[in-house]
Amino acid sequence: MSSLETYKRKRRFNVTPEPKPKKKHSEEGRLFVVQKHQARNLHYDLRLETEGVLKSWAVPKGPSLDPTLKRLAMAVEDHPLDYFDFEGVIPEGEYGGGTVMVWDYGTYTPENESDVIRALNQGELKFALRGRKLKGSWVLVRTRDRQWLLIKHRDQYASADSITDSAYKSALSGRTMVEIAAQNGGDETKAASADAKPGQDLQLKPRDKRTRKGRGTGPKV
Ligand code: MN
Secondary structure (H helix, E strand, O other), X not given: OHXXXXXXXXXXXXXXXXXXXXXXXXXOOOEEEEEEEEOOOEEEEEEEEEOOEEEEEEEOOOOOOOOOOOEEEEEEEEEEHHHHHOOEEEOOOXXXXXXXXXXXXXXXXXXXXXXXXHHHHOOEEEEEEEEOOOEEEEEEEEEEOOEEEEEEOOOOOOOOOOHHHHOOOOOOOOOOHHHHHHHOOOOHHXXXXXXXXXXXXXXXXXXXXXXXXXXXOOOOO
């Protein structure tokens, strides 16, 4: 559990709904999750299960299916496996305060090296994703220190479509960021900016107005 000390140190578990580390590993052993996280800045957290933790990267622009686009991915502290299905609101003022969505999840398979930790130590991990949204072959390449690039390989799942725009709802609950914020006492205005696509203001849609009235009455996830 020693690699989770940073995770534990940064959080007050009597304040944040985020999980305390408990589980040692999943049945599959190779889960992945991408969490959309509207903290100070919107980003997508890619997490890969290995050796009983979720190795994690913050990807400011989110994953792209376009093999010509290299997405910056900053390595962040290991997260506990319990974080895999965390969707909700981290209170403002806490570390990472803001709305969190399970944007995609599934399993992955390492491709260049079966020992994932060794591949990461060597600065390059090729892997195949079997998610609800993300599929096919990808690579994480370290450029320096904690800075990595996340790149889609050319295969049948490569595409010029912006999947973060076209598939913007939760893979776990089908909810938007506004709906997750509304149902968990979060900042709906801030969350709305995370749902908006370029040139679109989702706050004007009737569906979101209805959501606002339902504050605090929805199911907790
Ligand atoms: Mn984050």
